Amino acid sequence: MELLTDYIAFWQDKYDSILTYTWEHLVISFVVMLLSIAITVPLAIYMTKIKNEQVKGLIFNIANIFQTIPTVALLAIMIPLLGIGFKPAVAALFLYALLPLLRNTYTGIQSIDPSIVEAAKGMGFSTFGRLFKVELPAAMPYVMSGIRVTTVYIISWTTLAALIGAGGLGDLILAGIGYNDKHMIFTGTILAIVIALLLDLLFHKFEKNYAKA
Amino acid sequence: MRKVIVASMLTVLLMIVTACGGNTSADGGEVFEYGAQKNTDPKIMGQIVKLLIEDQTDHEVNITEDIPASPQVMNAIDQKDFDFATLYSGEVYNNHFDEDQVEYSTDPQKTLEQAQHLFGEKYDMKWYDSIGFSNQYSIAIKQAFADEHGIHTMTDLGQVADQVTIGTDNSWIERDNDGYEGYKAAYGYEFADARGMDVALMYAAIASGDVEAVTAYTVDPQIIEYNLTILEDDQNFFPPYEGSLVARNAVIDEYPEVAEVLDSIVGLVSTEEMTELIRLVDMEEQSTEDVAREFLQEKGMLE
Numbered sequence: 001m002e003l004l005t006d007y008i009a010f011w012q013d014k015y016d017s018i019l020t021y022t023w024e025h026l027v028i029s030f031v032v033m034l035l036s037i038a039i040t041v042p043l044a045i046y047m048t049k050i051k052n053e054q055v056k057g058l059i060f061n062i063a064n065i066f067q068t069i070p071t072v073a074l075l076a077i078m079i080p081l082l083g084i085g086f087k088p089a090v091a092a093l094f095l096y097a098l099l100p101l102l103r104n105t106y107t108g109i110q111s112i113d114p115s116i117v118e119a120a121k122g123m124g125f126s127t128f129g130r131l132f133k134v135e136l137p138a139a140m141p142y143v144m145s146g147i148r149v150t151t152v153y154i155i156s157w158t159t160l161a162a163l164i165g166a167g168g169l170g171d172l173i174l175a176g177i178g179y180n181d182k183h184m185i186f187t188g189t190i191l192a193i194v195i196a197l198l199l200d201l202l203f204h205k206f207e208k209n210y211a212k213a
Numbered sequence: 214m215r216k217v218i219v220a221s222m223l224t225v226l227l228m229i230v231t232a233c234g235g236n237t238s239a240d241g242g243e244v245f246e247y248g249a250q251k252n253t254d255p256k257i258m259g260q261i262v263k264l265l266i267e268d269q270t271d272h273e274v275n276i277t278e279d280i281p282a283s284p285q286v287m288n289a290i291d292q293k294d295f296d297f298a299t300l301y302s303g304e305v306y307n308n309h310f311d312e313d314q315v316e317y318s319t320d321p322q323k324t325l326e327q328a329q330h331l332f333g334e335k336y337d338m339k340w341y342d343s344i345g346f347s348n349q350y351s352i353a354i355k356q357a358f359a360d361e362h363g364i365h366t367m368t369d370l371g372q373v374a375d376q377v378t379i380g381t382d383n384s385w386i387e388r389d390n391d392g393y394e395g396y397k398a399a400y401g402y403e404f405a406d407a408r409g410m411d412v413a414l415m416y417a418a419i420a421s422g423d424v425e426a427v428t429a430y431t432v433d434p435q436i437i438e439y440n441l442t443i444l445e446d447d448q449n450f451f452p453p454y455e456g457s458l459v460a461r462n463a464v465i466d467e468y469p470e471v472a473e474v475l476d477s478i479v480g481l482v483s484t485e486e487m488t489e490l491i492r493l494v495d496m497e498e499q500s501t502e503d504v505a506r507e508f509l510q511e512k513g514m515l516e
Contacts, residue, residue, distance in 0.1 A: 017387070072411060072413065072414070075411070075414055076413070076414060076417055079414060079417045079418055079421050079423065080417075080421050083418075083421065083423040084380070084408060084410065084414075084418045084423045084424065085408060085423075162383055162409060162410070163410055163411040163414060164410050164411070164414055165380060165408030165409060165410040165414075165418065165423075165424075166408075167408075167409070170383075171383050171386075171409050172387075174382075174383035174384065174409070175383045175384040175386065175387040175409065176384075176387075177281050177282050177284070177285075177384070178281075178282050178382060178383060178384030179307060179308055179384040179387055179388055179392075180282075180283075180284040180307050180308045180309055181308055181387070184387065
């Protein structure tokens with residue numbers, strides 16, 4: 001009981017800064033998501049159309065390399081290029097998000113039954129007509145699950161933004177570790193989990209509605 | 214019947230596990246555990262403790278590095294996972310005790326006594342007198358920036374605070390006593406912006422000109438490396454963080470020869486010496502073990 005009243009007092013004391021951290025976290029995550037979806041999904045679609053296996057391999061390898069760079073190292077490289085704060089954080093997280101999104105979308109579109117595409121061709125659909133009327137709707141569950149998985153990753157990775165002065169819930173967690181405050185660690189963690197779950201749920205709803213339509 | 218078998222098997226398993234816990238060294242002594250935080254000074258101190266104990270007794274010391282911060286080290290001591298560590302006196306103001314238990318002070322002796330008394334009791338450990346170096350918060354700016362504006366003290370910095378972004382570790386902004394809130398109250402000004410970040414990146418940020426000031430620690434060799442100047446804390450705001458060895462009482466009571474070694478480390482390393490040792494590790498990329506061994510040889514404590 002005392003634990004609970006303590007925790008309520010903590011919120012009353014800190015809710016201002018907690019809200020700021022949450023807001024920063026949301027903004028960074030959203031920008032990273034929009035950027036990476038806008039760039040990666042078309043790229044993945046394009047990749048399913050090209051026949052050159054070497055080019056595909058190269059793109060996957062580059063995305064792979066970005067993901068294996070240790071975080072602090074990547075952030076340190078960012079500082080001379082983009083300074084501190086929002087910009088380098090978004091850039092670093094974008095590079096990390098490339099691979100899971102690319103791989104999932106690519107696999108999704110690849111997995112469409114070729115006979116469906118052939119049938120569409122036979123019915124006289126143009127390349128773009130085929131893409132938007134047949135292939136994308138058929139691949140939608142895969143593409144969406146890629147987006148959902150990546151979103152959950154990004155929400156949790158955004159805690160890294162705190163290492164480079166961009167704020168977010170990671171600030172709260174790291175401050176709690178350094179300042180011996182379990183309330184801060186718990187709050188930062190739980191809010192990140194809640195945001196990730198809510199977004200996942202939202203995408204799930206969207207996907208269902210899309211499937212019905 | 215099956216329950217009995219399962220229970221006895223578990224008991225045997227437990228006995229094996231606990232038997233493994235009490236490790237024995239090659240010379241028939243104990244293997245003690247030293248825990249070190251992320252920063253380089255507790256790692257160097259770990260090597261000093263290890264080298265001296267292994268040289269002067271039959272026991273061995275195993276070092277675990279990169280524990281995120283002091284509170285986690287204390288918890289591990291409480292769990293008997295660590296026997297020794299290096300901790301800092303100012304930690305006593307770091308949200309560990311109720312306000313009526315601790316009296317906030319910037320006096321090194323008073324801070325040390327409170328840490329020895331309060332932490333010693335809470336974690337059943339001995340908090341030794343200072344090793345001789347202090348690793349406390351300070352504010353550092355580029356020498357060129359200081360010269361340009363004639364800044365020598367933290368009060369002076371107030372005149373240009375509206376053009377200063379400060380880079381700091383993530384907890385300083387949220388700290389009560391010795392954090393940003395307290396700083397604003399003591400000095401009567403605030404910075405244009407305060408950004409929390411990784412300590413290593415904090416120095417990269419001031420080097421690249423992204424921030425004008427950082428909350429440096431007094432032993433950081435980057436202060437010399439990047440030609441920074443530590444501002445005088447003319448309001449006596451930042452509390453002392455004197456480094457001390459700590460050891461579990463159970464260990465030093467049972468092994469007086471170990472206690473003797475630890476006693477000999479009190480007052481051994483000054484802040485200047487520690488800064489130089491950290492510089493050798495962080496900038497010259499020497500191993501903490503080599504640096505510690507050479508230092509002890511110079512002091513004539515090791516052959």
